[in-house]
Amino acid sequence: MRPALDPRTRRALAIYGSVMGLAYVMVGLLEVVNAFYTWFLRPGVEEALIALPGLPAGDLFGGFSSLVVGLVLLQAVRLWRPGRDEDVAFVLVGSLLAAAFGVLYILVFVANGVSVLLAGGEELAEWLAGGWLADVLRPEIWLFVLVLPAAIASWRAARIIVGEGA
Amino acid sequence: MIRVALIGNPNVGKSLIFNNLTGGRAHVGNWPGKTVEKKVGKCVHKGVEMEIVDLPGVYSLTARSVDELIARDFIVEERPDVVVDIVDASNLERNLYLTVQLIELEANVVVALNKSDLAADMGYEIDVGELSRLLGVPVVPTVATTKQGMEELKDAIVKAARERRKSPLKIDYGKRAEALIKRLEEIIRKDPMLSQRYPTRWLAVRLLEGDEDVLRKVRSSSVWPEVAEVIG
Amino acid sequence: MSRLRAELGEEPEAYFVEKRYELIKQIVSRVLKGRRRLTLSDLLDRVFLHRGLGIPIFLALWWALFRFTFDVSAPLSDAIDMFFGWLGDTARDGIPNPWLASFVADGICAGFGSVLVFIPPIFFLFFGLAILEDSGYLARAAFVMDRALYKLGLHGRSFIPMLLGFGCNIPGVMACRTIEREEDRILTILVNPLMSCSARLPVYVLIGGAVLGAYAAAGVYSMYILGIALAVCMALLFRRVIPYFKGRRSMFIMELPVYTRPTLRSLLRHMYERGVLFLKKAGTIIFSVMVIVWFLATHPWSATAGGELVENSYVAMLGRALEPLVRPLGFDWRAVAALFFGFLAKEIVVETFGILLGVEEEALTSAIAQIFTPVTGLAFMAFTLIYIPCVATIGVIYRETNSVKWTVFAVVYSLLLAYAVAFVIVSVGHALGYP
Numbered sequence: 001m002r003p004a005l006d007p008r009t010r011r012a013l014a015i016y017g018s019v020m021g022l023a024y025v026m027v028g029l030l031e032v033v034n035a036f037y038t039w040f041l042r043p044g045v046e047e048a049l050i051a052l053p054g055l056p057a058g059d060l061f062g063g064f065s066s067l068v069v070g071l072v073l074l075q076a077v078r079l080w081r082p083g084r085d086e087d088v089a090f091v092l093v094g095s096l097l098a099a100a101f102g103v104l105y106i107l108v109f110v111a112n113g114v115s116v117l118l119a120g121g122e123e124l125a126e127w128l129a130g131g132w133l134a135d136v137l138r139p140e141i142w143l144f145v146l147v148l149p150a151a152i153a154s155w156r157a158a159r160i161i162v163g164e165g166a
Numbered sequence: 167m168i169r170v171a172l173i174g175n176p177n178v179g180k181s182l183i184f185n186n187l188t189g190g191r192a193h194v195g196n197w198p199g200k201t202v203e204k205k206v207g208k209c210v211h212k213g214v215e216m217e218i219v220d221l222p223g224v225y226s227l228t229a230r231s232v233d234e235l236i237a238r239d240f241i242v243e244e245r246p247d248v249v250v251d252i253v254d255a256s257n258l259e260r261n262l263y264l265t266v267q268l269i270e271l272e273a274n275v276v277v278a279l280n281k282s283d284l285a286a287d288m289g290y291e292i293d294v295g296e297l298s299r300l301l302g303v304p305v306v307p308t309v310a311t312t313k314q315g316m317e318e319l320k321d322a323i324v325k326a327a328r329e330r331r332k333s334p335l336k337i338d339y340g341k342r343a344e345a346l347i348k349r350l351e352e353i354i355r356k357d358p359m360l361s362q363r364y365p366t367r368w369l370a371v372r373l374l375e376g377d378e379d380v381l382r383k384v385r386s387s388s389v390w391p392e393v394a395e396v397i398g
Numbered sequence: 399m400s401r402l403r404a405e406l407g408e409e410p411e412a413y414f415v416e417k418r419y420e421l422i423k424q425i426v427s428r429v430l431k432g433r434r435r436l437t438l439s440d441l442l443d444r445v446f447l448h449r450g451l452g453i454p455i456f457l458a459l460w461w462a463l464f465r466f467t468f469d470v471s472a473p474l475s476d477a478i479d480m481f482f483g484w485l486g487d488t489a490r491d492g493i494p495n496p497w498l499a500s501f502v503a504d505g506i507c508a509g510f511g512s513v514l515v516f517i518p519p520i521f522f523l524f525f526g527l528a529i530l531e532d533s534g535y536l537a538r539a540a541f542v543m544d545r546a547l548y549k550l551g552l553h554g555r556s557f558i559p560m561l562l563g564f565g566c567n568i569p570g571v572m573a574c575r576t577i578e579r580e581e582d583r584i585l586t587i588l589v590n591p592l593m594s595c596s597a598r599l600p601v602y603v604l605i606g607g608a609v610l611g612a613y614a615a616a617g618v619y620s621m622y623i624l625g626i627a628l629a630v631c632m633a634l635l636f637r638r639v640i641p642y643f644k645g646r647r648s649m650f651i652m653e654l655p656v657y658t659r660p661t662l663r664s665l666l667r668h669m670y671e672r673g674v675l676f677l678k679k680a681g682t683i684i685f686s687v688m689v690i691v692w693f694l695a696t697h698p699w700s701a702t703a704g705g706e707l708v709e710n711s712y713v714a715m716l717g718r719a720l721e722p723l724v725r726p727l728g729f730d731w732r733a734v735a736a737l738f739f740g741f742l743a744k745e746i747v748v749e750t751f752g753i754l755l756g757v758e759e760e761a762l763t764s765a766i767a768q769i770f771t772p773v774t775g776l777a778f779m780a781f782t783l784i785y786i787p788c789v790a791t792i793g794v795i796y797r798e799t800n801s802v803k804w805t806v807f808a809v810v811y812s813l814l815l816a817y818a819v820a821f822v823i824v825s826v827g828h829a830l831g832y833p
Contacts, residue, residue: 039613039616060619061461061619062461062465064454064457064458064461065457065458065461065462068451068454068455068457068458069458071451071454072445072451072455075445075451086436086440086441086444087444088441089441089442089444089445090444090445092441092442092445093442093445093446093455094445097455097458097459100459100462101458101462104462104465104466104470107466107470108465108469108470110470111469111470111471111472111473112469114473115472115473115476118473118476118477118480119476158438158441159438161436161441162435162436162437162438162441163435163436164438230579231579258426258429258430259419259422259423259426262422262425262426263418263419263422266418266421266422267418288434288435289432289433289434289435290430290431290432290434291430291431291432292429292430292431293428293429293430293431296428296429297425297429300425300428300429301425337417337418337421338417338421339413339414339417340406340417342405342406343406343413343414343417346402346405371414374402374410374414375410375411375414376410376411397402398401398402
């Protein structure tokens with residue numbers, strides 16, 4: 001008999017996973033809408049359609065990626081009812097993807113910082129004035145931080161299922 | 167002296183078994199006209215001398231790649247006394263595809279069920295006797311890395327060479343296909359050049375599958391027009 | 399054969415294969431007991447190989463790789479660019495002899511600079527790719543894309559070479575070695591150059607930024623998509639029209655390795671191995687070409703007054719000679735000269751514009767806007783995307799196909815296709831009322 005997951009663990013993962021999934025899906029949709037607006041409908045307009053701090057104005061593929069992460073995490077709903085324990089993989093992989101993008105956007109923030117430091121002058125001043133905040137407030141960075149507990153929990157659950165210890 | 171051919175999917179442990187059987191001494195060359203390596207070794211078991219040829223690792227015996235053609239041509243033209251098919255026990259379904267094709271080719275098959283230890287570790291249990299019964303050929307479990315089963319394998323090879331049993335396994339391709347196969351077989355039998363060289367049922371099936379190499383072989387036969395009419 | 403298909407209800411070959419597997423499944427079900435123990439890899443594959451999510455996951459990760467390659471490496475490229483700019487200026491001011499000064503500043507520094515500026519993205523790309531490969535994920539991506547690629551006339555194994563092609567077509571073409579069937583391999587090699595390599599990006603950014611205004615981002619991305627779309631079309635077209643390519647693709651069977659945590663050492667090693675290969679191949683060529691371009695652009699020395707009046711140089715003469723060919727596309731002599739040198743190495747195109755327009759980096763954008771309109775600019779970008787892969791790539795194509803015939807074919811078809819697509823863009827643009 002394969003070691004099974006405690007139903008309470010399943011439900012906890014189901015809730016946490018799908019809530020985070022929903023968050024990512026919403027962020028993704030907002031970013032995609034923004035991108036469509038700035039690229040195709042009203043190019044050249046400085047203001048994004050949806051101007052939340054940190055939300056990029058023209059990142060279509062980034063938005064799409066967040067949508068994907070969200071869709072994967074949403075599969076956690078399968079864990080609400082008794083069923084296949086392997087479904088924890090959705091939370092695990094979802095958090096892995098979230099981590100990939102979280103780390104990526106942190107790196108981008110650092111890279112932008114170094115770039116403007118090198119360029120100096122006007123660019124640097126502009127960035128220090130407000131540009132850096134937009135980079136650091138990128139939603140995917142903070143969602144990644146929030147997802148970390150789910151990552152650890154699903155990793156532990158996965159090891160139980162595979163039989164490598166609690 | 168009996169001539170033995172070793173065949174199997176890539177990465178099933180064929181080289182290891184070849185070394186186990188031949189003691190690691192092999193004559194290495196190339197298959198005629200190709201850049202693929204050909205290894206030939208010798209083995210003596212209970213007074214019987216065996217020449218062992220290592221065929222390229224292939225997943226099937228269609229005409230699609232150089233490796234497959236080399237393997238297939240060797241079996242069809244050279245007609246080795248025994249063909250040892252090395253099957254990866256941890257990957258049974260995919261490996262048996264080649265086995266089934268060998269049986270269709272009417273080769274004298276002995277199956278070496280390798281990596282039995284790995285399969286057991288993975289939680290599998292394989293009924294070797296039943297497998298042998300269903301396939302109609304001897305099946306010998308082996309663990310090449312620890313040389314388990316080597317003696318039994320050599321026994322099986324010698325026995326198979328002596329008995330020359332043809333596996334009774336026949337794949338039922340369905341009513342329509344079987345009717346077409348039967349018609350083609352009748353036509354093929356009219357040409358002794360074909361019917362004596364190749365197993366007729368195998369030839370018929372390959373013609374229906376559109377095997378390019380087989381088509382080329384049959385095109386030069388006198389019965390080609392009739393064949394062409396059947397396959398369309 | 400079509401009659402057989404009607405009789406059997408499907409492609410004859412598929413039919414027989416299926417029947418064999420039916421029998422095998424029956425045998426296995428009676429012979430195999432016990433269930434395979436679940437491994438961590440199985441768990442992960444539940445998601446990565448998922449029918450619906452598998453491909454979107456890959457696309458998302460690919461996008462992350464892209465961003466990582468270009469945006470995170472940018473400061474390093476900037477630093478290198480600035481360094482060589484500074485070096486060039488110092489040389490120009492410091493060396494008394496004007497000829498030598500020009501040679502060192504505009505020839506060597508600019509030459510070295512333009513090559514070295516590409517090291518960061520290339521190495522970052524190979525590092526990222528190494529993560530995907532060593533972890534075992536890349537095999538899953540190839541597996542998942544195989545079905546899609548098969549329908550598009552390409553082989554599952556074409557996937558990784560195509561992916562590499564986005565960094566540089568040279569490793570992309572070389573990676574085609576893993577494709578067993580000759581016909582599939584050559585087909586993939588032929589369409590690989592349509593994967594927009596990183597050397598073309600500066601051209602898109604420059605031209606797009608100059609004339610497309612706010613649509614610049616969309617314009618740049620559309621080049622990548624255009625490349626992929628054309629690769630698919632060409633693959634399908636070649637399969638249908640050229641008899642050599644007809645016939646079945648080999649089955650795509652791939653061992654899926656176990657997922658493992660990549661070690662930093664192996665990642666760095668892979669990155670280094672592949673990166674160094676690119677550097678050796680491309681570096682020598684690009685550098686020597688830059689020197690040649692410098693020479694042709696500053697000579698005859700007296701006519702150009704020491705490199706100032708580029709209109710009197712050999713390059714200009716070349717450009718003007720070729721200009722009639724490209725006039726229907728709306729390109730002027732500078733554009734065709736840039737394209738000509740772009741043949742030697744795509745990175746050169748931007749440099750050549752800089753030299754020919756006689757301006758520094760910052761002013762280049764407005765200068766470009768003088769010689770291109772949005773429509774002709776877009777056409778130029780498309781031309782750059784499609785036409786002859788650079789000399790280094792041609793060399794690799796020859797080495798991998800071992801055939802003069804196919805290499806020449808690659809060069810010719812890409813030229814013709816580039817011209818045709820650019821022409822269509824210009825025609826449609828004019829028809830819609832744009833200048």
